[in-house]
């Protein structure tokens with residue numbers, strides 16, 4: 001390589017570099033330009049520097065001087081580009097943040113009133129020795145109906161009163177099609193199928209029924225199911241447990257009434273009412289587990305007996321907090337929800 005070639009390649013490098021630095025518009029393009037021209041290993045300047053050794057001895061001083069000049073100029077160009085980029089960025093983002101300013105208050109989330117209620121109910125029942133059990137929300141007809149002594153022609157199985165699921169191999173509403181559970185009594189069956197007495201459980205969770213929403217109805221709501229099975233469990237045990245529960249959750253002055261009723265899975269059956277603003281309001285059902293249900297899960301009704309109950313969680317929560325419209329619980333309105 002001749003000295004002239006060496007010098008002219010330095011010159012064109014300098015021209016190229018100053019053009020590239022002028023075009024820098026982002027951190028990435030700045031870094032790309034730095035590596036391309038000033039990279040210590042493979043940068044363009046470094047490549048030319050490697051040719052220095054091939055020049056004649058007496059050409060080297062001049063070549064070296066020019067090399068240093070271009071190097072300084074490139075470094076200065078890089079510095080200017082860096083500053084220009086920083087200026088451009090602060091022009092679009094405004095002045096730097098002031099760390100001494102007070103922060104924006106964070107809005108803290110909190111637990112939904114129904115979840116709070118369920119936690120509270122579990123805690124009260126836990127103190128009476130009832131552990132918590134869970135079951136799926138998508139159920140089969142066996143657990144939602146058949147094992148609970150609800151025969152195929154029972155009105156409770158009407159497709160208009162249930163959310164049946166149309167799946168690949170089932171038509172909605174047919175005898176074998178799955179559904180969103182309409183009651184937590186399903187969990188009674190699941191627990192008894194898997195365990196032997198003595199049993200004392202509650203199960204709290206969502207249930208689904210195609211009801212038009214109004215002040216007291218919503219197509220999804222929650223129930224607390226209770227089940228106790230052992231030798232010699234009686235209706236007196238049931239009434240005591242529900243009384244103690246109600247006194248704990250609704251206050252020692254709560255009035256409770258058991259009204260004769262009918263459920264396919266209990267015999268005898270009662271409906272459970274609480275006095276609320278001088279009116280008896282139904283909160284759920286209860287009774288002694290029907291021997292047919294005990295047999296369906298393989299228990300011997302001659303040796304064990306049990307009681308069961310199912311209470312509406314929303315209604316309990318509404319009575320305790322004086323909420324008059326169930327829809328308020330599910331409107332997602334923070335003005336309502338933030339009160340709990």
Ligand code: DAH
Pocket residue numbers: 182183184185225226263265266284285286287288307308309310311
């Ligand atoms: N599953 C009933 C319903 O949703 C409520 C119920 C009644 C549950 C009696 C029970 C019971 O465990 O024994 O209407």
